[in-house]
Amino acid sequence: xxxxxxxxxxxxxxxxxxxxxxxxxxxxxxxxxxxxxxxxxxxxxxxxxxxxxxxxxxxxxxxxxxxxxxxxxxxxxxxxxxxxxxxxxxxxxxxxxxxxxxxxxxxxxxxxxxxxxxxxxxxxxxxxxxxxxxxxxxxxxxxxxxxxxxxxxxxxxxxxxxxxxxxxxxxxxxxxxxxxxxxxxxxxxxxxxxxxxxxxxxxxxxxxxxxxxxxxxxxxxxxxxxxxxxxxxxxxxxxxxxxxxxxxxxxxxxxxxxxxxxxxxxxxxxxxxxxxxxxxxxxxxxxxxxxxxxxxxxxxxxxxxxxxxxxxxxxxxxxxxxxxxxxxxxxxxxxxxxxxxxxxxxxxxxxxxxxxxxxxxxxxxxxxxxxxxxxxxxxxxxxxxxxxxxxxxxxxxxxxxxxxxxxxxxxxxxxxxxxxxxxxxxxxxxxxxxxxxxxxxxxxxxxxxxxxxxxxxxxxxxxxxxxxxxxxxxxxxxxxxxxxxxxxxxxxxxxxxxxxxxxxxxxxxxxxxxxxxxxxxxxxxxxxxxxxxxxxxxxxxxxxxxxxxxxx
Ligand SMILES: Cc1cc2nc3c(=O)[nH]c(=O)nc-3n(C[C@H](O)[C@H](O)[C@H](O)COP(=O)(O)OP(=O)(O)OC[C@H]3O[C@@H](n4cnc5c(N)ncnc54)[C@H](O)[C@@H]3O)c2cc1C
Numbered sequence: 272x273x274x275x276x277x278x279x280x281x282x283x284x285x286x287x288x289x290x291x292x293x294x295x296x297x298x299x300x301x302x303x304x305x306x307x308x309x310x311x312x313x314x315x316x317x318x319x320x321x322x323x324x325x326x327x328x329x330x331x332x333x334x335x336x337x338x339x340x341x342x343x344x345x346x347x348x349x350x351x352x353x354x355x356x357x358x359x360x361x362x363x364x365x366x367x368x369x370x371x372x373x374x375x376x377x378x379x380x381x382x383x384x385x386x387x388x389x390x391x392x393x394x395x396x397x398x399x400x401x402x403x404x405x406x407x408x409x410x411x412x413x414x415x416x417x418x419x420x421x422x423x424x425x426x427x428x429x430x431x432x433x434x435x436x437x438x439x440x441x442x443x444x445x446x447x448x449x450x451x452x453x454x455x456x457x458x459x460x461x462x463x464x465x466x467x468x469x470x471x472x473x474x475x476x477x478x479x480x481x482x483x484x485x486x487x488x489x490x491x492x493x494x495x496x497x498x499x500x501x502x503x504x505x506x507x508x509x510x511x512x513x514x515x516x517x518x519x520x521x522x523x524x525x526x527x528x529x530x531x532x533x534x535x536x537x538x539x540x541x542x543x544x545x546x547x548x549x550x551x552x553x554x555x556x557x558x559x560x561x562x563x564x565x566x567x568x569x570x571x572x573x574x575x576x577x578x579x580x581x582x583x584x585x586x587x588x589x590x591x592x593x594x595x596x597x598x599x600x601x602x603x604x605x606x607x608x609x610x611x612x613x614x615x616x617x618x619x620x621x622x623x624x625x626x627x628x629x630x631x632x633x634x635x636x637x638x639x640x641x642x643x644x645x646x647x648x649x650x651x652x653x654x655x656x657x658x659x660x661x662x663x664x665x666x667x668x669x670x671x672x673x674x675x676x677x678x679x680x681x682x683x684x685x686x687x688x689x690x691x692x693x694x695x696x697x698x699x700x701x702x703x704x705x706x707x708x709x710x711x712x713x714x715x716x717x718x719x720x721x722x723x724x725x726x727x728x729x730x731x732x733x734x735x736x737x738x739x740x741x742x743x744x745x746x747x748x749x750x751x752x753x754x755x756x757x758x759x760x761x762x763x764x765x766x767x768x769x770x771x772x773x774x775x776x777x778x779x780x781x782x783x784x785x786x787x788x789x790x791x792x793x794x795x796x797x798x799x800x801x802x803x804x805x806x807x808x809x810x811x812x813x814x815x816x817x818x819x820x821x822x823x
Contacts, residue, residue: 278306278329280336282309328404333360406437409441415471482575490574496523501517505527509604513791538554543683579743609738611630626710637663644666646668654684654688669697670701756795
């Protein structure tokens with residue numbers, strides 16, 4: 272197989288030669304550095320690479336060229352190579368235009384000329400982009416293959432688990448891919464044993480649970496120590512933030528998640544407002560970086576492990592796992608966030624995972640290429656999902672009860688949606704019913720008090736109301752009327768708090784009504800529901816963990 276390609280495009284022969292020379296110096300062992308003198312040449316090269324079955328890792332293009340301009344070329348390169356990273360090469364005076372292009376064309380980066388010294392200005396950027404590309408890229412003949420039915424909730428659960436845990440795999444739908452039957456016959460796998468997960472060595476798991484997949488992939492599922500300083504329940508942004516700070520500050524730190532690291536943010540196709548990522552960052556990419564950072568600093572992470580309870584014993588906390596095992600810790604951080612409410616329309620629960628999905632737009636979007644999908648909800652998460660789905664689906668309808676998105680969605684997303692021709696906004700509309708046989712086929716919409724109108728729809732992605740994931744906490748951890756955990760001074764006005772709190776001090780800012788038990792992120796009453804605030808609270812919680820440990 273040929274080396275993956277880094278394609279450089281510039282109409283200035285000297286600049287082109289200089290970029291190629293610098294890239295060759297560092298990357299020639301593993302990548303072929305290919306040049307093109309115009310946008311047209313570059314598109315011809317991309318077509319040739321595709322025809323040969325070669326991989327394209329990065330396209331770096333000058334913006335100002337006669338004929339096809341850089342941004343247009345980079346946008347068009349995505350049609351053939353959606354995973355390739357796209358970088359605009361610009362003069363210093365063009366940086367404003369480059370930032371605008373990044374926002375509009377969703378490019379990954381810009382590099383300003385000159386990029387000297389390359390060790391500081393070029394290689395760190397390219398190294399980072401290659402890391403991201405490598406994490407998502409799967410060579411044709413390699414890696415995991417998941418064979419199943421598109422409409423099977425079990426297939427959806429494994430897809431969601433693999434995608435959430437950033438494990439690259441190839442999805443093969445038995446109904447659409449003619450080669451799958453041969454693969455199943457050769458392994459003696461019957462229709463009632465689907466989905467089947469095939470490994471590189473030819474072995475397969477039949478209708479596995481996520482935990483069996485994790486075991487087979489050699490992921491740790493048991494705690495390495497008998498006692499921890501800090502156990503963090505939930506590996507969303509708050510939990511990951513706490514793991515990075517806890518481990519880096521010398522606490523014996525264990526992070527547990529029942530599904531996948533990244534939490535809600537991990538399911539986002541593009542987070543545009545997180546500090547330090549001017550071109551936005553996908554939830555998957557942010558998660559991959561955070562997990563690598565936490566583990567490098569020494570945090571232990573077990574996934575998928577569900578926590579179903581916690582009890583308190585002479586200052587120690589006993590965290591109970593759903594398989595009955597216990598983990599003992601001196602302090603605990605609850606960071607289990609929240610999840611979407613189920614859609615109340617008749618038929619929605621029967622089709623869950625079979626055309627009705629909750630927050631799973633990134634995992635399922637490719638399966639709905641060329642089809643009609645509905646996004647229910649008017650918040651930022653719904654807007655991001657609609658934008659992501661619009662890259663695959665023929666038509667995306669956003670359905671909201673209100674008369675506009677103005678009060679619920681950020682302006683930058685509203686502007687993007689308005690500019691996207693295959694997204695249609697249906698205001699003052701509700702989903703009255705969901706219909707189909709073994710999968711979702713039709714949805715009944717009502718506008719105002721009018722008659723329900725039934726339309727054919729292939730999938731419905733639901734992003735409505737949220738509920739805190741706090742059922743696993745005992746009653747001693749006080750919550751507000753909606754179930755969100757109370758912390759710090761918010762506790763002081765709770766009558767129950769006065770009866771149970773026996774310390775001579777007030778609770779610390781993120782401490783719950785049980786000493787040494789902390790809460791951070793969306794699980795907390797009056798949380799800000801942002802990635803940055805969740806990460807910040809995770810980091811702050813570690814400071815209070817130190818204070819608590821110093822007191823005991
Ligand atoms: C699609 C989408 C897009 C978004 N986009 C943005 C954005 O652009 N900008 C922004 O600032 N915010 C955005 N948000 C909001 C942001 O993602 C959340 O505010 C943030 O993720 C909250 O982090 P958290 O760690 O508190 O909780 P969560 O992210 O909810 O993570 C909680 C974790 O706990 C785990 N868990 C739950 N129960 C248990 C249990 N019993 N045992 C073990 N583990 C458990 C879950 O599996 C999950 O991984 C978005 C949210 C969504 C859904």
